[in-house]
Amino acid sequence: MIARAAASLTLLLVLVLVLACTPPERSQADNIVLIVMDTVRVDHLSVYGYPEPTSPYLERLAEQGTRFDRAWSTSSWTLPSHASMFTGLLPSQHGATQSHLQLRGDPDLLAARLADAGYQCAGFSNNPWVSSKTGLHRGFEVFGELWRESERPSSLLADHSSVAVEQWFAAQRDRERPFFLFVNLMEAHGPYEPDWRYAWPVLGGPVAIARAHRAYDPVQDHGFVREWYAGDQPVEPEVLAAARALYDAEIRQVDASVERIVAAVDRYADPATTTLVVVTDHGEGFGEHGHVGHAFSVYDTLLRVAAIARGPGFEAGTVDGRVVQLTDLYPTLLQAAGLTAPETQGRDLHRQDDEQRLLAASYAYPAQVLGTFPPALRDSERLEPHRRSFGVGLDGRYKLILDSTGHQEVYDLIADPGEATPLTDLDPTILARLRAVAAASVTQGAAAGQGEPLGDLDPETLQALRELGYLE
Ligand SMILES: [Zn+2]
Known part of the structure; x- marks a missing residue:
């Protein structure tokens, strides 16, 4: 009797150990969310160690998932970077670059592939480079070109995108299908004119905000970049410092937008079966290496990116130090949908190997x-x-x-x-x-x-x- 009880106990222990060591069963068709924080510099995010409080929400989000600490874009501006996320290809392969502003040929786009597999795909972009003009809207059943609602896309109200997302969930969401939601957020893109609510905690108060606004005129932003590269007058250091401070405040504004969007997602979808990724597409320069804005350069001020993933397969509170690239989103998100990705430059981020990579x-x-x-x-x-x-x-x-x-x-x-x-x-x-x-x-x-x-x-x-x- 005692022997039989001991055997049962052993069996139970073995079972508990096996269950503890087995990774949780992955859903074969997770909901998928991809949020891109346009022009947000990874080393200006507090979740990556920046001393100013620019990303309190991302700090909390990273605790719920995996923060990738060594991630790079494929280029230093929006079009090639997004095209790489959507195709898994390098700019030299997908062709959407400074000298050819369209995808070359008819690459297999992420949204189109997910739509073929039965996904309801909705995209909301604040950046005209991610649009029907460049072909990056293909595959989305709904594609909101939100910049059309303002003459200055980067100065839209911070809740603009989350309202569009919320309305989509409330009015158009088909609960019979899994969904893919993509959002591009442009608040951090120049001209830098943050709402005072976000500027206050980053700059420290109204006096500092007023001083920054006096030094840097957002209406002249493009003049500021042109003046830097080709003008007669040098850009004064205090103008640059003011631009940088207001930019930081705008990152805080993007952080708040991400929080509102994720809150909307979590109201309509179960986080346990939703793969959510927040990335940046490239950075921004404030005089480093002689550059401002995000042109003419491939230094890491522009090329390094942030990436945080939450959901099945991404353990809460982990940091992944592997060398990764935005191309990896393509196989990763297809894998979350239970689909096999075609061969591309990307690697599935769910994988646990430690491949030595050479990125281009x-x-x-x-x-x-x-x-x-x-x-x-x-x-x-x-x-x-x-x-x-x-x-x-x-x-x-x-x-x-x-x-x-x-x-x-x-x-x-x-x-x-x-x-x-x-x-x-x-x-x-x-x-x-x-x-x-x-x-x-x-x-x-x-x-x-x-x-x-x-x-x-x-x-x-x-x-x-x-x-x-x-x-x-
Ligand atoms: Zn961009």
């Missing part, structure tokens, strides 16, 4: 940005150094930047995250691998538009690229 990023010849300068400034000699495209190869520690004139810089991102001092000595094997990836990005970018080609790649480089999956 690029910035094509800035035809579009140069076109935004008035003719008198467009020919300015001061713009001369910026008439080039860039390719990047990075492995998480080392990053190589190659431009279309052949100029090359290498940084140790661990020892020197601000990319202040280029390395003069690096293992030739590592250097060759990084350079091959960067060279392919910069050359292919040039081939797609008006960039300046680097010249033909040698057979070894081509072979390495093929092995690494960067060439057909």
Whole structure:
């Protein structure tokens, strides 16, 4: 009798241990939410250690899921970055770049794939680069181009997007199907004019807010960027500091928008079967490396991004230090839908392996940005150094930047995250691998538009690229 009881107890213990070690069963068709905080610099988010209280909500959200600490975009501005999230492809592959403002061909878009699998797909974008004009709306049953409701998309009321989301859930949501909800939030994009409610806790009070507003005029923002690059007058340090402070306040405003959207999602969908990802698409410069805004550069002020994932497979309160990229959202979100992703540059973030990755990023010849300068400034000699495209190869520690004139810089991102001092000595094997990836990005970018080609790649480089999956 005692022996039988002991055996039962052992069996029970084994069962408990097995259950404890087995990951929870994943739903095969989770609801999916992707929120992009446009132009939010990862190192200005308090959830990533910034000293100002810019993201109190994201700090709480990260406690409910996984914060990815080493994430990069594929480029330094909206269009290629979003196109990479939606396709899993690099800019050199999807073609939506500075010198070719559309997707090339008919790539398999995330929303279209999810719609084919029975998802109800709704998108709300505040950024015209993510729109029917660029083809990124394809696959969405509802696609709200919210910027149309204001002459200045980045100055819309902070609850604008969450109201649109709430209305969609209340009026159009089909409960028979799982859903994919995408939202692009533009508050942090220039011009910087935060609502005082969000400026107060970040800047410290009304006197500081008034001082910042006196120094920086949001109506002149585009003049501010043009003045920086091509004007006669240097931009005063206090103007730059005021712009940066108001930008920080706008990040707090985006944080509040994310909170309202997630609250709406949680009212209508069970968090246990909803995969929710919040990312940034690129950063913003305030004088670092001689840059403002987000053009002409691929330094990490622009290229590094934030990524926080909550839901099945993302354990609460965890930090993931693997090298990841926005391309990874494509297989990850398809996996959340129970779908197998086609082969792309992305990796499923649910996976637990520790693959050594070599990431590529690029910035094509800035035809579009140069076109935004008035003719008198467009020919300015001061713009001369910026008439080039860039390719990047990075492995998480080392990053190589190659431009279309052949100029090359290498940084140790661990020892020197601000990319202040280029390395003069690096293992030739590592250097060759990084350079091959960067060279392919910069050359292919040039081939797609008006960039300046680097010249033909040698057979070894081509072979390495093929092995690494960067060439057909
Ligand atoms: Zn953007």
